[in-house]
Amino acid sequence: MGVAYSVGEVDHLYTFFVQWSPEKYTEAIKKHCQARHFRKKHKNSFFTDKNVINSLFSNLNDNLKAANNWEFITVKQTKQHINLCNLEDFEEDEPEVENDLPVLSDQSLLLDDHHLKTLVAHLPQRTQGYKWNLVYSTAIHGSSLKTLYRNMAGLDSPVLLVIKDMHKKVFGAFSSDPFRISKYCYGTGETFLFTFSPDLQQYKWSGENSYFVSGDLGSLQIGGGGGGFALWLDADLYHGASFSCPTFHNATLSTHEDFIVQDAEVWTVQN
Known part of the structure; x- marks a missing residue:
């Protein structure tokens, strides 16, 4: 029995590509996906559109041949990368935080x-x-x-x-x-x-x-x-x-x- 994928799930297939050998893995995935039925959920119904999927992978394969140095990462990795960049920016822009002052029970009139x-x-x-x-x-x-x-x-x-x-x-x-x-x-x-x-x-x-x-x-x-x-x-x-x-x-x-x-x-x- 074939396995049905939603369009959202198809989009996530991109995230599993790596840079080792783009053409080889893209062709293998294309053949694999062509043997399956893809369904798109629209309101309460699903439909299959292999032409859309084939076109999708064909365009991807052409792009990979034009730029073999592309690297595909997962959504999770992307978020981690963004967070890391933000952290680096924060460390560069923000001044060093000095040691915290001791907590006083009352305001001192003598100690600043x-x-x-x-x-x-x-x-x-x-x-x-x-x-x-x-x-x-x-x-x-x-x-x-x-x-x-x-x-x-x-x-x-x-x-x-x-x-x-x-x-x-x-x-x-x-x-x-x-x-x-x-x-x-x-x-x-x-x-x-x-x-x-x-x-x-x-x-x-x-x-x-x-x-x-x-x-x-x-x-x-x-x-x-x-x-x-x-x-x-x-x-x-x-x-x-x-x-x-x-x-x-x-x-x-x-x-x-x-x-x-x-x-x-x-x-x-x-x-």
Whole structure:
């Protein structure tokens, strides 16, 4: 019994031709197709028209002889080729996509995109890819060290302290532990200091001592051991000071050793 093909199916026969030997394969397909009945579906009826098919292959064979370097590909291959071309155009025309900014729970008044992109690259690997949550802000919670401690009660994740002084300079510290009242220093070597002047200057742990963070109701201190703290804030989070110290071998973080706090924020990177 002969096999009937719709005209649409006949059209798809073109897609199986290859470039190996066009004349040979075209002739073979022509003889094969001439032995079959082709039907065309028109509304609810089919009809057979071998003359149309024969003419179709005859014209194809003539064209192949005129251009032996033709290559027939499937519809699927054609779409893949088009998609690939579009991808190449996209790669050439589109600029490189920079690393994504960290997701913040709230809008920061102190950190712009430049600050965020730079800081995130220096945070420990265990904090990468997580949302930054605002724990404390002088603009929201008022200027109170006691409130800062209270907002961190029960927190068990590293924190980022960001300060802007009255001269608009931005600086601060990353602490491996949340700030709390303690008789003794706490923290690990992940703790570091930073300042933007305007590019980031980072001061990592020197290894000379472990005076990372300490605090009481009267003040918060980061770094020490040389007669001064790398960063010191009073109970009202209004007056501050920054000196070089052995813990980080840092330069003064603020515009001056003694400074006035304009705003302060504390963020936690929870995982």
